[in-house]
Amino acid sequence: MSKTLQSVLIFLVSLVVPPLVLMVISLASGGALAPAVALIIGAVFGLGYGLEASLLCSYELSTGQGWLELLVDLTWSLPNTVFGFIIGNIVYVWFGSPSRTDSDGQGWIVFSPRPGSSFGRKVLQTLGTVNIGGAGQHEKMHLLQARIFGPLYLPFVGASYVVTFILQVLWTVTLGAILKLLGVRQKAHLEPPARSAVGGFFGWIYYATPIELWAYASGNP
Structure with a gap:
């Protein structure tokens, strides 16, 4: 054709x-x-x-x-x-x-x-x-995820970010802050691994969502 x-x-x-x-x-x-x-x-x-x-x-x-x-x-x-x-x-x-x-x-x-x-x-x-x-960077996996989950995909992604944001904030202001004061950690907040496309405080929120964990686990050509 x-x-x-x-x-x-x-x-x-x-x-x-x-x-x-x-x-x-x-x-x-x-x-x-x-x-x-x-x-x-x-x-x-x-x-x-x-x-x-x-x-x-x-x-x-x-x-x-x-x-x-x-x-x-x-x-x-x-x-x-x-x-x-x-x-x-x-x-x-x-x-x-x-x-x-x-x-x-x-x-x-x-x-x-x-x-x-x-x-x-x-x-x-x-x-x-x-x-x-x-x-690159597993982007085709996100395309496949959208096709699999269809109308559930966007609500799921949004809810995932809300959950990981709440977890990051709770950790940072509680145990993370205590461990930083004791010198056990350099930073109070959780950080993503080096391969994450986004780093720092918001990087963990991004990386810890199920769609990103799945995508990174699938490879990163």
Whole structure:
């Protein structure tokens, strides 16, 4: 299948599927989301995402895996895809630009960092299907996690950060502070291992979340 045909199919599927998914949600919820609103939101998102993903030819539709990734991203994992598309494009555009080379057939949209930008080089990030920096530092694992957990992924990540933040604060102001006063520890707060992309007080909060523990355990190519 030619790249041109794949791009056309990516665009058409992206334009059609999200409105249908939101219409189903509207009907299943008894009209909590008005059908007309569902169609408009789905169509606007589908148009934007379809244009970007098709121009970058993000999905390899000559394989079953590529079709599965596209359909999962636009159905089960749609909340993550919408979140990543909106936030990723708002934030990452300041640090890089969409890369056809890194996105082509890879199942996601990759922003290549600009020269001199540490964000996307030293620190990589993936939001839904939108990434900055490419596949290093286990970023593909976060893409897989979003596809596995679907609509549960973002609430789970948010709750995880709340829990690790509370644990870090409680340790720091209690046992950690006592051990530092006794000279047993140099710092009261817990610190992540050296391989963590983020260090210091907030680094442990980031590293100790289940999604990061899982991702780091899977390897760090």
